Amino acid sequence: xxxxxxxxxxxxxxxxxxxxxxxxxxxxxxxxxxxxxxxxxxxxxxxxxxxxxxxxxxxxxxxxxxxxxxxxxxxxxxxxxxxxxxxxxxxxxxxxxxxxxxxxxxxxxxxxxxxxxxxxxxxxxxxxxxxxxxxxxxxxxxxxxxxxxxxxxxxxxxxxxxxxxxxxxxxxxxxxxxxxxxxxxxxxxxxxxxxxxxxxxxxxxxxxxxxxxxxxxxxxxxxxxxxxxxxxxxxxxxxxxxxxxxxxxxxxxxxxxxxxxxxxxxxxxxxxxxxxxxxxxxxxxxxxxxxxxxxxxxxxxxxxxxxxxxxxxxxxxxxxxxxxxx
Numbered sequence: 451x452x453x454x455x456x457x458x459x460x461x462x463x464x465x466x467x468x469x470x471x472x473x474x475x476x477x478x479x480x481x482x483x484x485x486x487x488x489x490x491x492x493x494x495x496x497x498x499x500x501x502x503x504x505x506x507x508x509x510x511x512x513x514x515x516x517x518x519x520x521x522x523x524x525x526x527x528x529x530x531x532x533x534x535x536x537x538x539x540x541x542x543x544x545x546x547x548x549x550x551x552x553x554x555x556x557x558x559x560x561x562x563x564x565x566x567x568x569x570x571x572x573x574x575x576x577x578x579x580x581x582x583x584x585x586x587x588x589x590x591x592x593x594x595x596x597x598x599x600x601x602x603x604x605x606x607x608x609x610x611x612x613x614x615x616x617x618x619x620x621x622x623x624x625x626x627x628x629x630x631x632x633x634x635x636x637x638x639x640x641x642x643x644x645x646x647x648x649x650x651x652x653x654x655x656x657x658x659x660x661x662x663x664x665x666x667x668x669x670x671x672x673x674x675x676x677x678x679x680x681x682x683x684x685x686x687x688x689x690x691x692x693x694x695x696x697x698x699x700x701x702x703x704x705x706x707x708x709x710x711x712x713x714x715x716x717x718x719x720x721x722x723x724x725x726x727x728x729x730x731x732x733x734x735x736x737x738x739x740x741x742x743x744x745x746x747x748x749x750x751x752x753x754x755x756x757x758x759x760x761x762x763x764x765x766x767x768x769x770x771x772x773x774x775x776x
Contacts, residue, residue: 451513453494454534458525470524478520480744484716499713513537574755575695575721582696582762583689590683597628597680605669607633610684615701618722623693625701626684630672631665639667641705648709648739679769685725697758698724699746717746721753731764 453475459468472485472494479485479496488495498513514537521530587594598609611629614622668676675681688694694701701723707715729737729745737745749757 451496451498451517452488452534452536452538453496453517454492454536455494455532456492456534457532458529459491471521474520474524475517478516484713497713499711571753571755575758576692578755578758579689579695583686586683586686587690590686593680594628594683597675597683600671601629601669601675604671605629605632614704615723616704616707616718617693617701618718618720620707620718622704623688623701625694626687628675628681628684630669630675630681631667632669635667639665644703644706645709648706648714650738650740682725689725693722695722695724697726697749697761698722699727699749700724700729700742714743717743717750720750726761726765726768728761731761731768 453471455468455471458471475485475494475496479498483499484497486495487493514535517535518530521533525533601609607629609629611627611631612624613627615625617623672681685694686696689696698721699717702710702718707718727746728749729742732745
């Protein structure tokens with residue numbers, strides 16, 4: 451959906467009219483929809499995801515009714531008449547109703563001012579990350595020492611496992627874990643599972659987790675480390691280094707991102723990946739991949755320092771419940 455606000459905007463700066471329009475649109479769209487500038491400071495674009503095979507005309511009429519109602523709540527009749535609105539269906543009908551072709555169906559950037567996190571929140575989150583990770587390393591150091599010895603004495607190979615993950619804005623880093631698998635294992639087993647899981651076709655496995663329930667690659671001690679989430683403890687060093695946060699979306703493996711739909715990628719943009727997150731403490735092993743992404747986007751949209759604290763406090767119960775890990 452394209453909203454041409456050129457006549458409503460009198461200059462390059464934000465206007466009260468623009469803020470009201472964006473606020474109303476935010477109430478209409480879902481966490482999985484994407485909003486941003488289609489043309490900077492003139493045309494707002496909204497991508498409505500996961501529509502399915504609904505009839506185009508019925509869908510367009512429903513969207514128009516919701517958006518017009520939202521506009522009527524914040525603009526005068528004269529202002530509404532200046533707004534040009536058009537609906538496009540991609541790829542079947544990616545042509546403007548007037549006959550013009552919009553310039554490209556790419557994913558809109560999240561550049562509207564309302565979508566930027568407050569700098570004070572960003573600073574507070576980093577302070578919590580530093581203090582929290584230092585405290586966690588101190589508290590869990592005996593457990594980490596015991597886990598390191600157990601891994602070293604029970605199987606050949608390094609104690610720590612370094613794996614490339616995708617972080618905020620698509621930047622990659624190496625996540626640290628205690629090694630839970632035998633060396634020189636076949637990662638295609640996990641690739642095949644992840645492909646099915648993201649597509650919603652991981653039959654015969656526990657839903658909602660990235661790890662295969664009965665993974666033949668695990669060592670005996672690795673099974674315990676996975677089940678107890680002790681293998682995740684070295685990630686507090688990733689938090690200290692600034693690669694991760696204590697709370698945030700799960701950092702995916704690059705070959706997982708290759709299977710993402712465009713709207714899935716939004717979970718990688720606004721905040722750093724985390725050791726724990728909203729889906730881990732609410733859905734954990736009970737959600738599908740799409741539901742997990744929705745929870746991540748809900749966290750991104752409603753993120754505050756207090757929400758982080760609540761998630762951290764709820765994490766031990768989720769871990770002790772043995773409901774899966776990331």
